[in-house]
Amino acid sequence: ETGVTQTPRHLVMGMTNKKSLKCEQHLGHNAMYWYKQSAKKPLELMFVYSLEERVENNSVPSRFSPECPNSSHLFLHLHTLQPEDSALYLCASSQGQINTGELFFGEGSRLTVL
Amino acid sequence: GQNIDQPTEMTATEGAIVQINCTYQTSGFNGLFWYQQHAGEAPTFLSYNVLDGLEEKGRFSSFLSRSKGYSYLLLKELQMKDSASYLCAVGGSTLGRLYFGRGTQLTVWP
Numbered sequence: 001e002t003g004v005t006q007t008p009r010h011l012v013m014g015m016t017n018k019k020s021l022k023c024e025q026h027l028g029h030n031a032m033y034w035y036k037q038s039a040k041k042p043l044e045l046m047f048v049y050s051l052e053e054r055v056e057n058n059s060v061p062s063r064f065s066p067e068c069p070n071s072s073h074l075f076l077h078l079h080t081l082q083p084e085d086s087a088l089y090l091c092a093s094s095q096g097q098i099n100t101g102e103l104f105f106g107e108g109s110r111l112t113v114l
Numbered sequence: 115g116q117n118i119d120q121p122t123e124m125t126a127t128e129g130a131i132v133q134i135n136c137t138y139q140t141s142g143f144n145g146l147f148w149y150q151q152h153a154g155e156a157p158t159f160l161s162y163n164v165l166d167g168l169e170e171k172g173r174f175s176s177f178l179s180r181s182k183g184y185s186y187l188l189l190k191e192l193q194m195k196d197s198a199s200y201l202c203a204v205g206g207s208t209l210g211r212l213y214f215g216r217g218t219q220l221t222v223w224p
Contacts, residue, residue, distance in 0.1 A: 004156070042118065043157075043201065043214035090156065102147070103212070105156035 003027040006091050006106035013081065014114050021076040021109045023091030030095055032074040033103065034066060037088040049074060081113045116140045118215035120202050125221045126192050134187045134218045136202035144205030148176055148187045151199045151217065160187070160200075189220075197222045 004025045013019050025032060034046040046060045049068040063085075065077040074091055088110050092103040117139045126132040138146070145164040149157040163169055163178035163185065175188040189196055199217040206213055 040216065042216050043203075043212075045211060048211075102159040102162060103149075103157075105149075105158070107154075107156045 004091055004093055004104050004106035006089075006109050008109055009107065010110045010112075012112045012114065013078070015081060015083070017081075018077070018079040020078065021089055021091075021111075023074040023076075023106055025072055025074075025091075025093040025104070027093055027095070027104060029093035029104070030071055031093060032068060032071075033092040033094075034074065034076050035090040035092060035105075037090055037108070043090070046076075078111075081111075083113050086111055086113045116204075116206065116213045118202055118204060118213050120200075120215040120218045122216065123219045123221070125223060127223050128192055128194060130192050131188065131190050132192060132220065134189070134200050134202075134220065136185045136187070136215060138183050138185070138202070138204045138213070138215075140204045140206050140213055142206045143180065146176075146178055146185045147203040147205070147212065148174075148185075149201040149203065151201060153198075157201055192222045194222050194224065196220065 007022045031050045033048050036044045036046055047066045048055050052068050052071055063080050067075040088108040090108045091106040094103050120136045145162055147162050148160040150160050151157040160174055161169055161176035163176050166178055166180055168175055168177045173190045178185045199219050201217045202215040203212045
């Protein structure tokens with residue numbers, strides 16, 4: 001138990017569906033992240049929120065839309081996805097200086113796009 | 115561009131010592147991290163180096179040479195539970211940016 005909870009753990013969706021991934025951190029951290037983990041590829045940073053403001057958007061397609069309503073919750077809204085978007089989506093949180101604080105990861109949401 | 119290089123796979127036997135190397139070329143440097151990820155689980159933090167030298171933490175040690183763009187993770191007295199993927203990551207100059215390698219899948223045999 002890392003203190004970061006992600007739901008759902010598994011999601012299968014069609015290309016025309018709209019779904020959302022949810023992340024909640026119970027650690028009192030002030031920064032939250034979305035990462036994408038594909039087979040045989042490095043973890044890719046998608047979005048960073050610090051104090052509920054988006055500070056990083058790593059050229060992610062607009063079919064991925066993040067939302068951070070407060071410092072404990074982070075969402076990733078998905079719509080009109082492509083099969084190549086199938087991956088493990090990891091949420092993480094950290095405290096303090098983002099590049100010096102360790103990341104606490106959730107167990108991920110495994111997404112399959114048909 | 116950013117480049118983090120580490121071996122794809124390594125194998126070792128229980129009780130042995132293994133060294134996982136990582137080389138990096140990034141724009142900016144704000145420390146080097148090692149994470150462990152068991153299959154189907156979240157990556158967990160192992161170590162952080164920002165200055166040159168060796169950091170020891172129990173059976174695990176991590177070394178950094180900034181001039182060489184090189185780090186290694188040393189695992190001693192290997193146990194079966196150490197079978198996992200080990201991720202090398204570098205903190206870049208941009209706020210929130212961590213560059214990850216592809217991970218090294220370590221298999222420990224009895």
